Amino acid sequence: MNGKVWLVGAGPGDPGLMTVKGLACLRNAQAVVYDRLVNPVLLEEAPPACEFHDVGKEANCHPIPQPQINQILIDCARRGLRVVRLKGGDPFVFGRGSEEAQALREAGIACEVIPGITSAIGGLAAAGIPVTHRDHASSFHVVTGHLRAGNQPQEWHKLAALPGTLVVLMGMAQLREICAALIDGGKPALTPSAVVMHASTPLQQVVSAPLARLADASEAAGFHAPALIVVGKVVSLREVLAFDGPK
CATH class of the missing domain: 3.30.950.10 (Tetrapyrrole methylase, C-terminal domain)
Structure with missing residues (x-):
């Protein structure tokens, strides 16, 4: 059976500004796919056996293109994992979270959005x-x-x-x-x-x-x-x- 992907907003930078629900998902994750602006302290909240995928981008420097990020999410979920896509701010505020949600829906992967503080x-x-x-x-x-x-x-x-x-x-x-x-x-x-x-x-x-x-x-x-x-x-x-x- 496929796993599930949670698109989680990590907030503006202060790890204390992440939502309770988002933190609970992170603590239960089996795979975390995270962005450059995510505070590294938050990654320590994931379980020890969790696998991590750094897909961070900078201006004019996208080492992992968006279609490849979408595929990482799909592949992890198809392995039956609980996947947290951890994004700075809010997933749907200029974070391309909606594009990722569309790709997951088209692939038949369950997805849930947990808003963050933009x-x-x-x-x-x-x-x-x-x-x-x-x-x-x-x-x-x-x-x-x-x-x-x-x-x-x-x-x-x-x-x-x-x-x-x-x-x-x-x-x-x-x-x-x-x-x-x-x-x-x-x-x-x-x-x-x-x-x-x-x-x-x-x-x-x-x-x-x-x-x-x-x-x-x-x-x-x-x-x-x-x-x-x-x-x-x-x-x-x-x-x-x-x-x-x-x-």
Whole structure:
């Protein structure tokens, strides 16, 4: 008989932010297929006899292509194993979890999704930045800065016109272009903005600046991926809400 695959969100980086249900699945796994952004501490929660498959990707470096990852999941399940596909953040928030779930369904493999805390919310909260606030933002929008090759680029001028908070994942390689495009689209140059690197981990760093100067401030601080970009009035609340004190 086939086994089963659980697509589990590991959260934004802090291992304590993984869900109770996700942790229970991990502790009962016979195979774990994990991403680069998964905190290594979580792997220690798997049983000693568990087998591990590192399928981590970096920007412009995919040593194990997505179809091969799908096949690893299918092969492990067909061996009758309990398989945990451990993904950073939430499996369905720019994590290609839906593609993996589709492949498993087509192969006749049982699959269950266990949501995780996306960095777009949990990572910003760890930096003292709420995505909404009654006085500053009644909505938030999460977009990716890295689209599949061949797809149309993000329409930053339309995003610039939206009210509320804008959160950009996987956008560090284009930070300067994103900031310029938002300003060209009408977003005020003085809009409070920030970059959060290694969100919710002991390595977390934050740089805040008006939108027009965010790219310069980020480069001066030596920031790089993985990092979150956030644009909106809620960034100004960091001075009050940051866990590590005013910044």
